Amino acid sequence: MAQNQRLRSLPSVDRVLNAPELSGLVGQYGAQACKLAAQGELARLRKALRDGDGDVEALVSGADFQGRLYTAVQRKLAAEFSASLKPVFNLSGTVVHTNLGRSALPAEAVEAMATAAGACNLEYDLEAGHRGDRDHHLEATLCELTGARAATVVNNNAAAVLLVLNTLATGREVVISRGELVEIGGSFRMPEIMQSANCILRETGTTNRTHLRDYENAINERTALLMKVHTSNYEVRGFTNSVSGQELSQLARENGLPFVHDLGSGTLVDLVRYGLPHEPTVNEALAEGVDLVTFSGDKLLGGPQAGIIVGGRELVDRVRRNPLKRALRVDKITIAALREVLNLYKDPQRLSSRLPMLADLTRSAAEILALGERLLKPVAEAFGPAACVALTECNSQIGSGALPLERLESTALQLTPIAEKGGKDAALQLLAGRLRELPRPVIGRIRDGGLLLDLRCLRDEEEFVAQLREVV
Secondary structure, eight states: OHHHHHHHHSOOHHHHHTOGGGTTHHHHHOHHHHHHHHHHHHHHHHHHHHTTOHHHHHHHHSTTHHHHHHHHHHHHHHHHHSOSSOOOEEOSSBSSOGGGTSSOOOHHHHHHHHHHTSSOOTTEETTTTEEOOTTHHHHHHHHHHHOOSEEEEESSHHHHHHHHHHHHOTTSEEEEEGGGOOBOSTTOBHHHHHHHTTOEEEEESOSSBOOHHHHHHHOOTTEEEEEEEOOTTOOOOSSOBOOOHHHHHHHHHHTTOOEEEEEESOBSSOGGGGTSOOOOBHHHHHHTTOSEEEEESSSTTOSSSOEEEEEOHHHHHHHHHSTHHHHHBOOHHHHHHHHHHHHHTTOGGGHHHHSHHHHHHTOOHHHHHHHHHHHHHHHHHHHGGGEEEEEEEEEEBOBTTBSTTOOEEEEEEEEEEOOOTTHHHHHHHHHHHHHHTSSSOEEOEEETTEEEEEOTTOOOHHHHHHGGGGOO
């Protein structure tokens, strides 16, 4: 009987929506969304009452029930309509973090994206007054920076490889070293990409050693092209051998075959000039005689997600004419952002201060340590008796498969929980969860019984400190 009374005491959907406390919700979110939110919350309460949930029974019987119901509906709507993509503080220690959006974009790119959001001349030639080509916005700059004769862009590097193979090797063999059959992340593997491109994988050599004669022996009348893949996300050391791009280029020319080099996270500048380890550049690959080079826009290039194809005019034009190109093309927002990032490369002297990805990679250990010393006190005060906070040395990594063995000296705040009920592991997960619940979530990494907040990528110190008061 008591349960039935509580069920009957629940207000109707209309009564909830007409409550003065919720008067602005319909105008803000729309009548349909508000109705569904109210129905959902009332249905949840009815089920809990039927299941004998004591907490809900007490809630429904309480004097402040209606106010708490209205608040629940309001929060439900706010959560539903809030942005699912949120800015976070990347304190994970991985600069180019795939799960956190990879490279942070420079201000120039962000502004260009906003400008391009409306009507723009994406495929319209303003001078001639007729239809144009979207590649026109990027091709000349890509050729200037790489030394290529032609260039085109698709939505990521896996798509670039797929498009090239589908264009040049459908139904035929692609010769590649067994040691270069990489998995590029997310379980996408080079053999599977080749299969999707409708070409035939022809492995040669061994995992650790491949010689020029292996390629020579693999070439036959079914061969469509030679391919080299830069193993950017792992490194084999010891008894190894690989064939240079220059040697493969010569072999390809002798056999009338195209030679394609997938650089993966490819870069447009020699990172050594910025105090970082060397990574093969697009210019170096083309100088070796490669016919087509494919690489990413959002890894070591520091731009938006894109797959870039550069090389000779005849082959790039063939790739561009493939019907798949339309399915894989980039939109105006990506083009706008990528163009601005490429323009920064025209001024290499200032690149490390203007390109966020490179600025983070080249940030000095002394600067990071000084930041840590300033943050130690406010972070310790925010977490109070829940954790001990200390500065510790750590190593950052570049990320997204680039230079996987290289580490960058850095400083982290280490939060070590004071174990409570549930044990230290549970307390550690609770600390990490509290940081993720902040208005701008903080993402660290758990190591050796502590939560590390690597400070290499922390730029907005003021915002970080200001939101610490919301740690509960």
